[in-house]
Amino acid sequence: MTVRPLLQADIPLVVTLQRACFPPPFPEELLWKRAHLERHLELFPAGQLVAVIGERVVGSATNMLMGEEQWMSRNDWETMTGGHMLSAHDPEGTTLFGVDISVSPEFRRQGMGRKLYEARFSLVQSLSLKRYGTATRIPDFASSGCPTIPAYLGEVARGDRTDRTVTPILRMGCMITGFVEEFMEDKESGNGAAILEWRPT
Amino acid sequence: METNLRVSLANYELRPLRGFDDYRAHVEELVSWMDEPDLVVFPELMTLEWLSFCPDEFKGNGVKEARWIAENSSTHVELMREVASRLSATVVGGSTFFSTDEATRHYCPIVSRDGFVRHQPKVKRTQFEIEDWDIQKSDGFDCEPPLGVLVCYDVEFPEAGRAFGEKGVQVIAVPTFTETPHGVHRVRTGCLARALENQVYVVAASLLGTLGREPVPQAIGTSGVFAPMVDPFPESGIIALCRETETVLNHTLDLHALEHCRQTGDVRNWADRDPSVWQ
Numbered sequence: 001m002t003v004r005p006l007l008q009a010d011i012p013l014v015v016t017l018q019r020a021c022f023p024p025p026f027p028e029e030l031l032w033k034r035a036h037l038e039r040h041l042e043l044f045p046a047g048q049l050v051a052v053i054g055e056r057v058v059g060s061a062t063n064m065l066m067g068e069e070q071w072m073s074r075n076d077w078e079t080m081t082g083g084h085m086l087s088a089h090d091p092e093g094t095t096l097f098g099v100d101i102s103v104s105p106e107f108r109r110q111g112m113g114r115k116l117y118e119a120r121f122s123l124v125q126s127l128s129l130k131r132y133g134t135a136t137r138i139p140d141f142a143s144s145g146c147p148t149i150p151a152y153l154g155e156v157a158r159g160d161r162t163d164r165t166v167t168p169i170l171r172m173g174c175m176i177t178g179f180v181e182e183f184m185e186d187k188e189s190g191n192g193a194a195i196l197e198w199r200p201t
Numbered sequence: 202m203e204t205n206l207r208v209s210l211a212n213y214e215l216r217p218l219r220g221f222d223d224y225r226a227h228v229e230e231l232v233s234w235m236d237e238p239d240l241v242v243f244p245e246l247m248t249l250e251w252l253s254f255c256p257d258e259f260k261g262n263g264v265k266e267a268r269w270i271a272e273n274s275s276t277h278v279e280l281m282r283e284v285a286s287r288l289s290a291t292v293v294g295g296s297t298f299f300s301t302d303e304a305t306r307h308y309c310p311i312v313s314r315d316g317f318v319r320h321q322p323k324v325k326r327t328q329f330e331i332e333d334w335d336i337q338k339s340d341g342f343d344c345e346p347p348l349g350v351l352v353c354y355d356v357e358f359p360e361a362g363r364a365f366g367e368k369g370v371q372v373i374a375v376p377t378f379t380e381t382p383h384g385v386h387r388v389r390t391g392c393l394a395r396a397l398e399n400q401v402y403v404v405a406a407s408l409l410g411t412l413g414r415e416p417v418p419q420a421i422g423t424s425g426v427f428a429p430m431v432d433p434f435p436e437s438g439i440i441a442l443c444r445e446t447e448t449v450l451n452h453t454l455d456l457h458a459l460e461h462c463r464q465t466g467d468v469r470n471w472a473d474r475d476p477s478v479w480q
Binding site (some may be wrong): 004005007008009041042045046091092119122123125126144 | 234235237408423435436437440441442443444445446448449450451453475
């Protein structure tokens with residue numbers, strides 16, 4: 001398995017991969033369409049990655065650069081990223097913001113996610129950025145019975161509780177550094193999100 | 202004239218090879234990561250990778266190893282011609298040693314998309330090239346606008362870049378191989394300086410990895426795209442850098458933006474140059 005740059009020719013494969021990775025109830029309108037991925041490649045080609053086995057695209061990761069103010073704003077998804085076209089991308093930003101990561105269901109638990117994360121971290125180092133950062137769903141929050149997002153994330157951070165999305169990211173070496181109450185319409189997450197980051201040593 | 206130029210820069214990591222077929226496979230793997238480029242740049246002395254299968258009679262003797270690489274240079278040039286044909290792109294084929302009248306020389310083969318090959322010598326030699334490889338001096342900077350090529354150390358001097366600028370070059374391609382952080386900073390500073398003083402793009406492709414011995418205990422560097430530090434380009438002049446691992450940096454250069462900054466910028470380094478100072 002290799003992590004390499006996303007190419008224009010890969011775009012239809014990534015669109016298909018997204019559907020396989022994020023089945024309902026994940027909102028379909030959040031999946032990348034061709035025009036979105038084309039735009040990402042124009043904006044920040046070095047930040048668009050795919051994982052391949054032979055000719056097959058089995059994983060992908062979308063990244064953008066974010067300025068300090070934007071990163072600290074703890075805004076909703078749309079405002080933080082600028083939407084599907086990532087119009088908030090700032091070429092001089094100091095945070096490599098992970099917009100999404102997809103691994104084909106049949107290739108999970110084989111270290112593919114870790115490879116994509118390592119590629120992200122090495123990009124942070126090469127570009128001399130302050131951090132890798134992301135804001136993610138917390139899909140096991142609503143069903144947890146926890147009263148608040150920070151209480152829930154505290155338990156996830158201590159390992160008293162696992163979250164399908166946050167726990168794997170913690171295992172990649174990221175730390176929870178914040179939360180957003182109203183991130184996007186998302187029942188499972190109570191509309192909230194966790195803010196995670198990794199800093200180069 | 203086309204105003205967008207798509208470039209693919211190979212960040213090429215040495216690996217142990219068994220022979221020339223492995224070399225071809227390695228190059229082809231990187232080529233498969235290139236995204237419809239007009240211009241491809243490979244790193245300086247990527248053929249040092251051949252030393253992993255160098256015949257024992259030459260191994261460990263720098264002069265003989267360089268000579269052996271030079272005697273096989275046509276293998277590399279043919280491969281670069283195939284890449285140019287397959288991608289329909291101009292290929293700055295890294296650099297390698299060549300044999301000419303009993304001397305070993307250091308050139309970059311540049312292949313046009315229709316397969317025509319010309320050679321840009323590395324004009325300035327490092328001490329290692331002179332003392333350990335016995336590379337003979339070669340002269341002459343030539344360019345075919347909008348492209349000019351400066352091999353590694355040559356980008357650390359202003360004169361050739363300026364001469365290229367006067368001939369209409371808008372993109373300087375720099376195959377590079379550096380082994381220390383000092384070297385990485387020298388080449389990057391050279392790239393940025395040439396971009397600033399001539400208001401051109403500079404694109405550099407880096408060698409990395411190790412042979413496990415001299416002459417490449419460790420190669421470091423990152424391929425990158427550089428521009429003058431004027432609007433609309435980034436403050437630092439660094440448009441893009443790749444990861445410090447084997448990869449390809451694909452990027453689109455907007456040549457119109459370059460003309461725009463030359464004509465309308467707050468500072469106009471190109472228009473304000475003064476050749477009379479040093480002529």
